[in-house]
Amino acid sequence: MVKQCTRCILPETFPGIKFDEKAICNYCNKFEELWGEWIRSEKLKAKSRKELLKIFDWAKAKKRKYDALVPISGGKDSSYALHLCKEVYGLNVLAFTNNNGFHTDYAKENVNKIVKKLGVDHVYYAEPLMVDLARHFFISTGHFCAPCELGTFNANYMIAEKYDILLIIYGSSSKTDAGFPKELNPWNPWYFKKVLKKSELSRQLGSTFFGQNYLLRSPIDRLTGKRKFILVPNYLEWNEEIIMKFLKSEYGLLFHGEHSDCMFSEVAAYLQKKRNSSVDATAMKYSLLIRNGLMDRETAIRLLGISNNKPPEVLGRFLEKLELTLQEFEEASRLSPAPYLRGIPYVFNRVRRIIRKQY
């Protein structure tokens, strides 16, 4: 039988997992170290709320046209962040949506609904090379999310600069979003360059937002105090069940699954599970909810059941969009980003993980 963490539900086959003497995994222990006390302490939560207000006051005092940029995907977390900024904290915000090439119709509809009802300015942007990049990354590394991750980060930064916005507000954080260890889903610029080295695409990218190293400029701006970035869930309680119900009743938003803003999130989940020891995004999310005290372990096990990993229905559409045969898909699914991760990309990932409180 496969050994499993006694706190969450991650098995011993999960990448990078280690167990302590109580058979609790390193991911649970790291979470406890970062957030355990905060979750149990009203005093710490009140302190965080104050800190958040201080940052918002700082932004307002700058007296720019917009106090903050809020990137929104149409998913629950970014939508809620936008609601909070505008309605609760009274910030004058610019909402921004970066289409990764795979933006779902209902995510687009969510974006339109909330932007309209809140009456905030909104910019929509689509990088024309996105699908080609996804294809190249998939057939080189077996993963296709990196261009979207880096692209979205870059696009947010680019828009913030363009509109002279000093605060960027994200609705995601490692406290509330379950990600695979970064080594399995890398997206830093050096890794990016290595993967694209011999590709025709690297030449075309020079004229897009990928041409500038925003990921490196952002920590410099942060250190010099020029521009701030915050992950709102790090400052507030973030109960997704309540958030979804609220967004539905208040704005009429609809959500389909955990990552409903991407057309091919199910393909990514299928690949993850196929490759990584039968753990998919749902099992990781449940583990995170358990650590947050928002789900108990028995419920997680019952909800997951004996899940087998079948190719999702959207796979056909994925193959069509990326112009791949099933055989090419199968071959790519056996690849790994590891050969592109040696040297600087490795060091960068380690440093970033500490700064962003990732684990």
Ligand SMILES: [Zn+2]
């Ligand atoms: Zn655990």
